[in-house]
Amino acid sequence: MLTQKEPKTCLSCGKAVKGRSDKKFCDDYCRAAYNNDLKSASNNLIRNVNNALGKNRRVLENLLPQGEPTAKTNRDKLIEKGFQFKYHTHLYQTKNGNTYFYCYEYGYLPLENNWYLIVKREED
Numbered sequence: 748m749l750t751q752k753e754p755k756t757c758l759s760c761g762k763a764v765k766g767r768s769d770k771k772f773c774d775d776y777c778r779a780a781y782n783n784d785l786k787s788a789s790n791n792l793i794r795n796v797n798n799a800l801g802k803n804r805r806v807l808e809n810l811l812p813q814g815e816p817t818a819k820t821n822r823d824k825l826i827e828k829g830f831q832f833k834y835h836t837h838l839y840q841t842k843n844g845n846t847y848f849y850c851y852e853y854g855y856l857p858l859e860n861n862w863y864l865i866v867k868r869e870e871d
């Protein structure tokens with residue numbers, strides 16, 4: 748059974764909140780500041796993921812010689828160039844069970860011994 752409640756503190760500035768027990772902020776200013784912070788945190792996340800995807804795409808593009816349909820590279824080279832394996836836009840599974848990981852129109856297929864086949868999806 749609850750007897751004495753901890754004084755509530757504002758989620759934005761940390762000062763004690765007076766008034767109704769369900770109040771989370773001291774005033775509208777603190778509420779707005781808190782919501783803006785949340786929004787900018789999620790904007791940052793989106794921007795970081797977009798940047799990482801764009802970077803991955805550029806790395807694949809640079810490793811695929813112009814006019815060549817495919818190229819092989821290894822994991823070390825990809826990482827050295829800043830490739831982040833956790834980011835991709837979509838997957839493509841072939842009938843024989845191979846999974847290609849795509850960053851926009853460029854993709855890669857993991858091969859044996861940390862080698863990768865780089866491909867570019869033809870425009871359709």
Ligand SMILES: [Zn+2]
Binds near residue numbers: 757760762773
């Ligand atoms: Zn406050």
